[in-house]
Amino acid sequence: MVTTRKVLYGGGHPGCQITTGVSASAAVVTGSGVFFGLLMKCDGTNDVVLNVFDSASAAGTKLIPTDLVFDGTVLANALSFAPGVNFDTGLYLEIAVAGGGATEIQLLYILDDISSVH
Numbered sequence: 001m002v003t004t005r006k007v008l009y010g011g012g013h014p015g016c017q018i019t020t021g022v023s024a025s026a027a028v029v030t031g032s033g034v035f036f037g038l039l040m041k042c043d044g045t046n047d048v049v050l051n052v053f054d055s056a057s058a059a060g061t062k063l064i065p066t067d068l069v070f071d072g073t074v075l076a077n078a079l080s081f082a083p084g085v086n087f088d089t090g091l092y093l094e095i096a097v098a099g100g101g102a103t104e105i106q107l108l109y110i111l112d113d114i115s116s117v118h
Contacts, residue, residue: 015111021104022093027056029091033111035063037080046072046101051094054087058094063087072101080108 016036019028035052042048048070053060063085070077087109097103 017109017111019107019109021106022095023102023104025058025092025094027090027092028107029087029109029111030056031090031111032086032088033109034084035081035087035091036084036108036110037078038108039106040070040077040079041104042070042072042075042077043097043101043103044073044075046097046099046103048072048077048101048103048105049096049098050105052107053092053094055089055092057092060089060092063091072098072103084110 018039021041022028038050038052040048040050050064050068050070051058051066052063054063055061064079068079091107091109093105093107095103095105
């Protein structure tokens with residue numbers, strides 16, 4: 001079976017979705033699609049270590065560099081990819097916040113089957 005992917009340019013595509021805020025490690029998207037990036041709100045003190053996997057768990061293929069560290073003193077962070085990174089299984093977000101601090105992260109993505117997007 002041959003799978004083709006749509007070429008997408010940024011978040012302006014009508015099927016683009018953004019997850020609700022995630023504050024702990026979790027599977028946040030199921031299915032195949034394109035990962036465009038993330039938005040992160042930090043607590044102003046504690047650094048955030050982040051991994052995004054193409055998986056339903058932290059055992060899949062990492063989509064971003066291993067243990068990407070965001071400076072917690074920067075209240076708002078963003079990471080984006082153009083035209084995007086393909087994923088096949090889903091998106092699992094692994095979050096660790098230093099010092100027991102807090103963060104909230106949203107992922108920007110599109111599913112290959114945009115008919116399933118509401």
